[in-house]
Amino acid sequence: MTNRWDWSVSSIVEAVTDELPPISHESERAPRRADEDWRDLFADLAAGRLVALDELYDVAAPQIYGLALWRTGSKDDAADVVQDVFVRVAEQGGRLAKVRNPRAWLLTVARRTAVDVTRRRNRWAADSIDDYPYLTAADDRGDRLLDTAQVSVLLSAIPESSREVIYLKHFAGCTFAEIGDIVGVPKFTAASRYRNGIQKLRKRMEGDHETR
Amino acid sequence: MKPDERDAVVERLMNGFEPPQPPPDLRSKVLAAAHARMAAESTPDIWSRVWHHRGIRLAWAAAVVLLVAGHALFVPGTGNEFRPIDPALIAEHRVDEYLVEMLRPTRISDNAQPILGLFSAGNGLTEIDLEGNPS
Numbered sequence: 001m002t003n004r005w006d007w008s009v010s011s012i013v014e015a016v017t018d019e020l021p022p023i024s025h026e027s028e029r030a031p032r033r034a035d036e037d038w039r040d041l042f043a044d045l046a047a048g049r050l051v052a053l054d055e056l057y058d059v060a061a062p063q064i065y066g067l068a069l070w071r072t073g074s075k076d077d078a079a080d081v082v083q084d085v086f087v088r089v090a091e092q093g094g095r096l097a098k099v100r101n102p103r104a105w106l107l108t109v110a111r112r113t114a115v116d117v118t119r120r121r122n123r124w125a126a127d128s129i130d131d132y133p134y135l136t137a138a139d140d141r142g143d144r145l146l147d148t149a150q151v152s153v154l155l156s157a158i159p160e161s162s163r164e165v166i167y168l169k170h171f172a173g174c175t176f177a178e179i180g181d182i183v184g185v186p187k188f189t190a191a192s193r194y195r196n197g198i199q200k201l202r203k204r205m206e207g208d209h210e211t212r
Numbered sequence: 213m214k215p216d217e218r219d220a221v222v223e224r225l226m227n228g229f230e231p232p233q234p235p236p237d238l239r240s241k242v243l244a245a246a247h248a249r250m251a252a253e254s255t256p257d258i259w260s261r262v263w264h265h266r267g268i269r270l271a272w273a274a275a276v277v278l279l280v281a282g283h284a285l286f287v288p289g290t291g292n293e294f295r296p297i298d299p300a301l302i303a304e305h306r307v308d309e310y311l312v313e314m315l316r317p318t319r320i321s322d323n324a325q326p327i328l329g330l331f332s333a334g335n336g337l338t339e340i341d342l343e344g345n346p347s
Contacts, residue, residue, distance in 0.1 A: 048250075050247055050250060054243060057239060057242060061234050061238070061242070062231070062234060065231075065232075065234035066232065069231065069232060075235070078234075079234065079235065079238050082234060083238075083241065083246075086242045086243070086245065087245050089246065090246040090247070090250040091249055093250075093253050133232070134231065135230065135231060136230055136231070136232050136233075137228065137229060137230075148229060151225075151226075151229065166226075167231065170223070170226055171230065198219045198223060199219055201222055202218050202222045206218075
């Protein structure tokens with residue numbers, strides 16, 4: 001691991017404490033629409049209204065693309081996953097009206113498609129993390145303590161089962177119960193994977209600092 | 213600082229980032245593919261059209277009625293209808309065969325006579341047959 005980074009968790013705690021928003025168990029990041037809105041979109045699609053597909057893309061594609069990118073490690077594969085998911089949505093027709101949680105359903109389909117794509121191509125992370133990181137900066141601040149590429153490299157080092165849970169919890173705004181449904185594990189297992197992932201991420205940050 | 217608190221800091225650090233957005237050109241590509249598939253799905257295939265065609269469904273129902281009626285009217289009884297065999301009879305028959313096979317004496321020859329006794333002869337014990345003669 002490169003030693004070009006001059007930061008650690010311990011050294012930046014004081015610096016970031018004042019500038020970061022408070023922790024919230026309910027993720028506020030994702031532009032989360034009400035479940036009723038998602039269901040309305042699915043009902044429109046089930047009724048054959050094509051314009052609902054465009055609206056669904058605008059609200060769902062970023063989450064699907066992000067999950068696929070975090071799962072496959074390739075932006076091309078992630079784009080393929082997004083297309084596969086929307087084609088499957090189009091295939092469902094009237095059955096979409098029966099989906100109770102459309103957002104979780106879409107992310108479940110996206111995750112399974114990403115797993116299939118990875119398995120079919122028998123490789124992982126075709127793109128370099130430096131070229132295409134998992135994260136981008138939420139703002140344009142140049143004096144950011146952590147570079148997106150640095151965090152992306154650390155994220156790539158933790159197990160993908162934990163990484164996808166971190167994404168779903170932190171960036172897709174899912175509850176652990178929803179994550180359990182999406183990943184196919186009990187919600188307590190999902191919570192455990194999230195906690196383990198955060199711990200490993202933190203230890204890698206500290207370990208990287210100690211090796212300098 | 214405790215590990216749990218440091219984990220919380222990591223979570224807060226993540227709030228400063230967001231995942232990459234899909235490429236701008238992906239939208240038109242995905243929607244074109246989805247619209248095409250949706251249009252294809254809305255056009256029923258041949259079997260769907262057959263299934264939903266009123267005339268064909270009526271013809272199918274009429275054919276079934278005709279076949280059933282024809283079978284009832286024109287197939288005479290031959291008297292050779294299938295009659296199931298009583299399972300008890302089958303079991304009894306099998307038991308009899310088994311007992312006969314088990315009790316059948318093992319004989320060297322069908323002409324051999326059973327030994328009725330022995331008498332003392334000059335050269336030792338000798339068998340006698342039914343008439344009392346030495347065999």
